[in-house]
Amino acid sequence: MPIPPQLSPEQRAAALAKSTRARQVRAQVKAKVKNGDLDIAAVFSLAQSDESISKMRVIELLESITGLGKVRAQALMERLTISPTRRVGGLGALQRSALLAQFSIPSIDSRLGRLVVLSGPGGVGKSSVARVLRTRDEFWVSVSATTRQPRTNEVDGFDYYFYTDEEFDRAVKNDLFLEWAAFAGARYGTPRTPVLEARKQGKNVLLEIDIEGAKQVKAKEPEALLVFLQPPSWEELVARLEGRGTDSAERRSARLELAQEELAQAHYFDESLINDQVESVVEHLISLATS
Numbered sequence: 416m417p418i419p420p421q422l423s424p425e426q427r428a429a430a431l432a433k434s435t436r437a438r439q440v441r442a443q444v445k446a447k448v449k450n451g452d453l454d455i456a457a458v459f460s461l462a463q464s465d466e467s468i469s470k471m472r473v474i475e476l477l478e479s480i481t482g483l484g485k486v487r488a489q490a491l492m493e494r495l496t497i498s499p500t501r502r503v504g505g506l507g508a509l510q511r512s513a514l515l516a517q518f519s520i521p522s523i524d525s526r527l528g529r530l531v532v533l534s535g536p537g538g539v540g541k542s543s544v545a546r547v548l549r550t551r552d553e554f555w556v557s558v559s560a561t562t563r564q565p566r567t568n569e570v571d572g573f574d575y576y577f578y579t580d581e582e583f584d585r586a587v588k589n590d591l592f593l594e595w596a597a598f599a600g601a602r603y604g605t606p607r608t609p610v611l612e613a614r615k616q617g618k619n620v621l622l623e624i625d626i627e628g629a630k631q632v633k634a635k636e637p638e639a640l641l642v643f644l645q646p647p648s649w650e651e652l653v654a655r656l657e658g659r660g661t662d663s664a665e666r667r668s669a670r671l672e673l674a675q676e677e678l679a680q681a682h683y684f685d686e687s688l689i690n691d692q693v694e695s696v697v698e699h700l701i702s703l704a705t706s
C-alpha cells in the first residue's frame with residue numbers, strides 16, 4: 416500500500432481550508448440555482464474556471480433545480496445516460512448539450528406550436544381526452560398509424576391510419592415516424608411530417624401515445640411536454656379495462672399486466688394529471704400548452 420504523504424501542519428490547514436471553501440462554493444451555487452439566479456448553462460461555464468464547481472456532482476446540481484426533485488433528477492440522468500456519480504466537469508459534450516436543451520427556453524423554435532405528449536396506462540382514458548381536444552382550436556391532434564385491426568366505428572384516416580405489416584415496415588425503413596412502438600401485439604407510430612407541419616403553423620400538437628413512444632419523443636424533442644394521465648384509482652382502471660367489450664379476454668389480461676408496469680413509469684413525465692373528469696383534464700392540457 417502506498418504510504419500517504421506526510422503533510423506539515425501548514426499543509427494540512429491549507430487542505431482543510433480548500434475543502435471548506437469548495438463546499439461553500441457548491442452550496443452557494445446550489446442556492447442560486449434554486450432561486451433561479453443561475454441556470455445550468457451558467458454553472459457549466461463557471462465550472463470551466465472553478466475546480467470546486469467542476470467537481471460538483473451532476474445529480475446535486477439537478478436536484479437543486481426547483482420543481483425537479485430527487486426522483487425526476489434521477490430519471491432524467493437515466494434517460495440521458497449520465498452515470499449517477501458523474502461530476503459537472505466530467506460531462507461529455509453530448510450529455511452537456513442534452514441537459515442544456517432540457518432546460519433552455521426555446522429560441523429558434525419559439526414560433527413552433529408546442530408538442531404535448533399525453534400518455535399513461537392503457538384504459539386510463541387518453542383517447543377520450545384526445546377526442547374532446549379534436550373539437551378544440553387550441554390543439555391539433557396527431558393521427559397515428561397502426562397495424563391493429565380497426566374496431567367498430569373506427570374510421571381509417573381519422574382514428575388511425577390502418578396499415579398492413581408491410582406498409583408499417585416500409586414507413587419504419589423510410590424513417591417516416593417521429594416514434595413508433597409495439598403495444599399488445601400491434602405496432603403504432605406517429606407520422607413525422609404532419610406533426611412538424613402543424614407546429615410550423617404555430618399549432619399546439621397533441622400526441623396520444625404509449626409510454627415507450629413518449630420516451631422516444633422526449634429523447635428526440637427535449638422541449639416536448641410529457642403528460643402522464645393517471646386513473647383515479649387502480650380499481651377504476653381495472654373496471655375500465657374489464658368493461659371493454661372490444662378486446663378479447665386474452666388481450667384484456669395482457670393489458671392489465673402491462674398497466675401495472677406502466678403506472679410505475681410516471682416519474683419520467685413532466686406533469687401528471689388524474690383523469691377523474693375528461694373536461695378538467697382537457698382544460699388543464701390547454702392551460703399547460705398555452706401558458
Ligand code: 5GP
Nearest residue numbers: 537559595596598603604605623624625628
Ligand atoms: P388502442 O389500440 O387502444 O387504440 O391503443 C393502444 C395504445 O397505443 C394506447 O396506449 C395508445 O396511446 C397507444 N398509441 C396510439 N397511437 C400511438 C403511436 O403513434 N405511438 C405509440 N407509441 N403509441 C400509440
